[in-house]
Amino acid sequence: MRLFARWFAQARRADPVYHNAMTLATVAASGAPSARVVLLKAFGDEGFTFFTNYHSRKGRELAGNQRVALVFWWSPLKRQVRIEGRVTPVSRAESEAYFNSRPRAYRVGAWASRQSAVIASRRALLAQARQAAARFANGDVPCPPHWGGYRVTPTRMEFWTDQPNRLHDRLAYRRVRDGRWTLHRLSP
Numbered sequence: 001m002r003l004f005a006r007w008f009a010q011a012r013r014a015d016p017v018y019h020n021a022m023t024l025a026t027v028a029a030s031g032a033p034s035a036r037v038v039l040l041k042a043f044g045d046e047g048f049t050f051f052t053n054y055h056s057r058k059g060r061e062l063a064g065n066q067r068v069a070l071v072f073w074w075s076p077l078k079r080q081v082r083i084e085g086r087v088t089p090v091s092r093a094e095s096e097a098y099f100n101s102r103p104r105a106y107r108v109g110a111w112a113s114r115q116s117a118v119i120a121s122r123r124a125l126l127a128q129a130r131q132a133a134a135r136f137a138n139g140d141v142p143c144p145p146h147w148g149g150y151r152v153t154p155t156r157m158e159f160w161t162d163q164p165n166r167l168h169d170r171l172a173y174r175r176v177r178d179g180r181w182t183l184h185r186l187s188p
């Protein structure tokens, strides 16, 4: 986690906007994987936290299978970090605290969008957004019950660095027991 924190800080300096974008892979009940980009909002010894709609495709897949993979590709640094582990939903209080820190328009949007559902048209989406804005016009926008965070507890983390002649560095950490990790260097 200390190495991740160091690389993350360097990535932030190189790309202040999207250094926290990570690919999240989930697995459906059929065994089929799917992947999409989400934003890392917090990390620490307890894991890696992102926020989403619990009724989305990823939310449904995570309800059936907690196992995930995350990938960061920091192009300015020519570094990749791969993380594997299991998700657990964060507490309601933590989801609400983060939700309430977001701009009002984003909070309204969370009520307007049934993430991953088919919609008739962009016009229909904008009409839903207007309805949500009207509904909350005179007050606070609460956190929807279907919106919140997940935390990934890592069991494997791999740090990849580009090196000349395709002889890249790969450092693979695997969590064993009592919070201890093993470290192996892998062939590129």
Ligand SMILES: Cc1cc2nc3c(=O)[nH]c(=O)nc-3n(C[C@H](O)[C@H](O)[C@H](O)COP(=O)(O)O)c2cc1C
Residues within 6 Å of the ligand: 018, 021, 034, 035, 036, 037, 038, 039, 040, 050, 051, 052, 053, 056, 057, 058, 059, 115, 116
């Ligand atoms: C840069 C970037 C950041 C994104 N961040 C998030 C995010 O933090 N949470 C989220 O639910 N979707 C985020 N998305 C949208 C997802 O990639 C995806 O379209 C959405 O979550 C629906 O995925 P699903 O149908 O697999 O559930 C982001 C997309 C991009 C390109």
